[in-house]
Amino acid sequence: SMGDGAEIAVIEGDLAEEEPFTFRLRLEDGYRIKPHIHPAYERGTILQGTLHFAHGEAFDADNTTALPEGSTFIMPPGAPMYGYAEGEVIFQLHGTGPWGIEYLDPEHDPRQ
Known part of the structure; x- marks a missing residue:
């Protein structure tokens, strides 16, 4: 996905x-993480690298916040979000399933 x-x-x-x-x-x-939504809350922790992250329906690299190693973030259900990796990024997510991802533009979905 x-x-x-x-x-x-x-x-x-x-x-x-x-x-x-x-x-x-x-x-x-x-x-690049294309604009998408999730069905439930997710909580994340950056373990390595810097994730540039933002909420919004259109990808805008200049509108992201840099989340360096050790940063945490919360993604609410149904809120559009996107981002990109600076360096190799590893982050951990946890929540309650079922997990899912829905791209705002179906052409961005690699499962198509």
């Missing part, structure tokens, strides 16, 4: 079920 340049490692939970989950994402330097 993230496409080339991103890898996921599930630590706990079944992402398709209504249960707690924890997973890590690794993003290549320069990877």
Whole structure:
């Protein structure tokens, strides 16, 4: 669901079920997270690198906030968001499933 340049490692939970989950994402330097929404709250911690993150419906790199290693963030359900990786970025997400991602522009969805 993230496409080339991103890898996921599930630590706990079944992402398709209504249960707690924890997973890590690794993003290549320069990877762009296209505008999208999630169905439930997610909480994240940056473990490595800097994630530039913003809420909004259109990708605007100049409107992001730099989240360096050790930063935390909360993503509310249904709130459009996007970002990009500066350096190799690893961050951990946790919440309660089912987990999902819906791209605002269906053409951005690598599952298509």
